[in-house]
Amino acid sequence: MRDVAVVGVGITKFGEIWEKSLRDIYVEAALAAIDDAGVDHLDSMTVGCMTGGLFIGQEHLGSLLADYLGQKNLAASRVESACASGGLAFRNAFIEVASGMSDIVMAGGVEKMTDIGGDGATYALAAAADQEYEVFNGATFPGLYALMAVAHMEKYGTTRDMLSAVAVKNHHNGSMNPYAQYPFKVTKEGVESSVMVASPLRILDCSPITDGAAAVILTTVDIAKKLGKPIIKIIGSGHATDMIALHSRDDITTLKATTVAAEKAFKMANKTIKDVDFAEVHDCFTIAEIIVTESMGLFAPGKGGEAALKGETSLEGSFPINTSGGLKSKGHPVGATGAAQIVEVVKQLRGEAENGRQLKTNPKVGMAQNMGGSGGSTLVHILEVD
Amino acid sequence: MFPSRIWREAKHRYRLEAGKCKKCGKIVFPYRLICPECGHREFEKIILPDTGKLMTYSVIRVAPSQFTDEAPYAIGIAELSNGVKLLAQIADCDVDKIKVGMEIRIEFRRVQTDSHHGVLSYGYKFVPKWY
Amino acid sequence: MVGIVGYGAHIPRHRIKVEEIAKVWGADAPSYKKGLMLREKSVPTPDCDTITLSVEATKNALKRAGNLDPVEIGAIYIGSESHPYAVKPSGTVVAEAIGAVPDIHCADYEFACKAGSEAMFVALGLVKSGYIKYGLAIGGDTSQGAPGDALEYSASAGAAAFIMGSENVIAEALYTHSFMTDTPDFWRREYQFYPQHGGRFTGEPAYFKHTMGAANAIMEKSGMKPQDFAYVVFHQPNGKFPQRIGKMLGFTKEQIEPGWLSPTLGNTYSGASPIGLTATLDISKPGDTILMVSYGSGAGSDAFIWKVTERINDVRDRAVRTRKLLDENITYLDYGTYAKFRHKIRKND
Secondary structure: OOOOOEEEEEEOEEEEEOOOOHHHHHHHHHHHHHHHHOOOOOOOOEOOOHHHHHHOOOOOOOHHHHOOOOOOOOOOEEEEEOOOOOHHHHHHHHHHHOOOOOEEEEEEEEEOOOOHHHHHHHHHHOOOOOOOHHHHHOOOOHHHHHHHHHHHHHHHOOOHHHHHHHHHHHHHHHHHOOOOOOOOOOOHHHOOOOOOOOOOEEHHHHHOOOEEEEEEEEEEEHHHHHHHHOOOOEEEEEEEEEOOHHHHOOOOOOOOOOOOHHHHHHHHHOHHHHOOEEEEEEEEEEEHHHHHHOOOOOOOOOOOOHHHHHHOOOOOOOEEEEOOOHHHHHHHOOHHHHHHHHHHHHHHOOOOHHHOOOOOOOOEOOOEEEEEEEOOOEEEEEEEOO | HHHHHHHHHHHHOEEEOEEEEEOOOEEEEOOOOOOOOOOOEEEEEOOOEEEEEEEEEEEOOOHHHHHHHHEEEEEEEEEEOOOOOEEEOOOOHHHHHHOOOOOOEEEEEEEEEEOOOOOEEEEEEEEOOOO | OOOOEEEEEEOOOOOEEEHHHHHHHOOOHHHHHHHHHOOOEEEEEOOHHHHHHHHHHHHHHHHHHOOOHHHHHHEEEEEEOOOOOOOOOOOHHHHHHHHHOOOEEEEOOOEEOOOHHHHHHHHHHHHOOOOOOOEEEEEEEOOOOOOHHHHHEEOOOEEEEEEOOOOOOEEEEEEEEEEEEEEEOOOOOOOOOOOOEEEHHHHHHHHHHHHHHHHHHHHHOOOHHHHHHHHHEOOOOOOOHHHHHHHOOOHHHHHHHHOOOHHOEEEEEHHHHHHHHHHHHHOOOOOEEEEEEEEOOOEEEEEEEEEEOHHHHHHHHOOOOOHHHHHHEEOOOOHHHHHHHHHOOOOOO
């Protein structure tokens, strides 16, 4: 296996981008990544997109986007793992370069969620859950995470305050991110008085509906050196799935796929969580961030909420989480999120994160945890700057 | 919803038919081809019990279009008396009075009504056990 | 011996009071309550319909029937005037739900409020003739009353299920008689949402004539007189009619009482006298004879004479008693929620 580095990143502004189509958004991010990398060709491209089909009736995205990116006859494909599609695209690209199959690969992600109306988006997103045994019976995504939240609160005494702390922190970080959908701060009172969606989760506990795209270029460390880029190596990659329906799992207060994927990534990297300086995690809902931090071994089971409340995951804390603003403030264009997380990790490792959100601790190792559905799939990547 | 999708699940949704692995005893609902626990491929048909305890629940206030008339409604995961867990709506109950640990019974209900002309979807819901 | 081998009822949890309906339409609640001898009625939630009520009633009937394997049920008949589909039987869904498929005969019945007793008559006949081992007969409805109409105060929801057989009989069917003429007292044309009725024409020439006709004929056939019966169950479109016909025929209030549920249940249409019968069986003793006379507009009455056996003592509490379902754990609704539940509010398609 060869050493693989990320040499270019590109991202669009996230939000309700009425004037741009899915093709426009992806190409914008892809060109930005190509320009950043300074590469003159691509060997292949993998795009993560949860469901172009349900949102805009468009499949065959590998071909469509290679075409619109001006890449003639490129080996291009689209991968899907619900909200972890972007992370999966990144892993596939990593494997392709590491194996020696290709030298320069683009991994990207895109989702266009606003061409269909709220009901349609809810329907499309529900496809990530168990359609016949969860969605059929009235479960929604906030509902499934709410079930986890209630179970976590019952078992560990996690409180409303702890959930709010996550939302406030992420918005604080996102307010400094020029690409964020909601670049503004929120208050605890504001979160706790926002509309109830699925008890106990309120609208400000939930990530939004977003259009957006992100792309990164992976290549060998040798080529990266020739390009004169900072060497950001992918030192660990882990991938795991879990039983798709919440009710099938033994314990819904933990995310097994995250634990297993993280273990695999750490093993490959020959590191532990203690060696990691910060992470982008999948905060599709505030409770998700809390449970993920426990499941990935950062905090003990049941202690994730307390840690968030104490500020341990803030920019100045012992382990900053979601310096980008997370899905909550940055936005969650489903297929793009996994790629967007890598963009942030790379920026932090390069020292290029905008405004005040660049970590001042000179981070060396960053982690990205990207999750699909209610934790049915997870991709974990660990990157290290030379 | 297209009739074949509803019809295929009738044995699970109408009469709670499940499979018990002949090797390790794990119960799968709905039916599967291979046991997720031990990999064995033969199952014995069993019917799930109709009582259990609520392990977690949430009151859905922003509902998907098939359920907007029912909002707010509660969904929950209950552990049935044989250990199997199921997700279902919680009916016949003031949403503010639901508690984790509450005893429930399973009742046959109409789960979805497809506009004025579609096929009706029947299945199971939880109700508080009061007798 | 052929008769009822298992019985059970199901009534939804919600109710609405006469006053609540009266205030919306500007009617005088006390006089309606007095005139109809009705205080409140049951209301189904949108997830309840004739099929779901029938499944739950049947589960109770199966509990009382003991070790009956549903695949031995040779026929399933559901009588209702609110079958969920205009074309596609209710019976097929119920048969699937209880695991009685596929070797089973099925038909949905309609005859206004006597569709349930028709199902009972036919199931009984098939068992008696030896065609089938067990027959499942259900009467249930979630009927609609037109807003502001007198029938809105009483149109309610409920179902009763009877398994007919010749082994382990709980109540033997001694005699049956059906009495029918073409009398258009109450009807609903296709594509109409609410039924129509002939006001006072629904009384003497309809309900009373046919109930009387069937009751007198069966008493003559059997040589029995009112005082020979322990109990009597009439069709109960409101609280008043069954009391009046009872008096006219020579029955006492005590005989009518156990099966007289309409004052707080309302009129469950095809479920009315069948549910009344389940409540009566719940409190009956071995040896009791029960007269049941249904009535369905259009018009006709099915009469049955049942004789309770020793087995009632073993089985009556194997499932929840009907009176408990009627009286306990109920929630009252306001008119707005009731109208929403009953699909009376016009929405975008």
